[in-house]
Amino acid sequence: MASILITMSLLSKTLTFALFSMTLPSLMAVTVDSKGIQNKAIFGIAFPGENRDYIAQEKAVSSISMQHYITTSFNVLELNIVTNGSALVRIYHSRAIKPGEFQAALSDGVSAGIGAPSSIIQRPLPPKVQQMADRASGVEEALTNSTVIKDYPHATHAHTVEYRVSSRAELLELYDEIRKHWLKEPAYFEAGQIIDEEDAVDQEMKPRSLGGTLFTIEK
Numbered sequence: 001m002a003s004i005l006i007t008m009s010l011l012s013k014t015l016t017f018a019l020f021s022m023t024l025p026s027l028m029a030v031t032v033d034s035k036g037i038q039n040k041a042i043f044g045i046a047f048p049g050e051n052r053d054y055i056a057q058e059k060a061v062s063s064i065s066m067q068h069y070i071t072t073s074f075n076v077l078e079l080n081i082v083t084n085g086s087a088l089v090r091i092y093h094s095r096a097i098k099p100g101e102f103q104a105a106l107s108d109g110v111s112a113g114i115g116a117p118s119s120i121i122q123r124p125l126p127p128k129v130q131q132m133a134d135r136a137s138g139v140e141e142a143l144t145n146s147t148v149i150k151d152y153p154h155a156t157h158a159h160t161v162e163y164r165v166s167s168r169a170e171l172l173e174l175y176d177e178i179r180k181h182w183l184k185e186p187a188y189f190e191a192g193q194i195i196d197e198e199d200a201v202d203q204e205m206k207p208r209s210l211g212g213t214l215f216t217i218e219k
Contacts, residue, residue, distance in 0.1 A: 029170035036214025058211035
């Protein structure tokens, strides 16, 4: 009888752990290889799938920024990397806007006094704008989570290199890692790779370096 109770207890704990693990988000959406590129003047970002890599010179980076906005069709979180060259890098996550989300954003803009165009802010919304908002509420991920969405000919996206990622969490994590490396924030290293403080033998922190680092989106 005792053995049966012990077995049932172990099964219960295993099941509980399994269910708990299923609810946890991936903590490794982005991996950082501090020695991923031999040329220390270069850094790179690798995305899932073939031929989806970005490589640039560290010294060419002039700004890194994150912004959140909505259009009449999509809710977008966007990471921009500006370099001295002519191309802007956009890495973004987008989803179809929810019913009423576009209208709510317009209302928030009016109440905040930010002066959105009066031709758009009407009650009710202009028929074409309303149709776009309604249609977007039923949009499915018809292609893939990595498919870039471009709106030609309204926006040509000239001189823009674009990548789309599958989740907001991994985009935020990528931004956080790139930012810390560009700002050379200190970290613990072992054999040239960043490690957690509890795993560090040498307690001296050293600055991160964007150059030589490869950032990989895992999913």
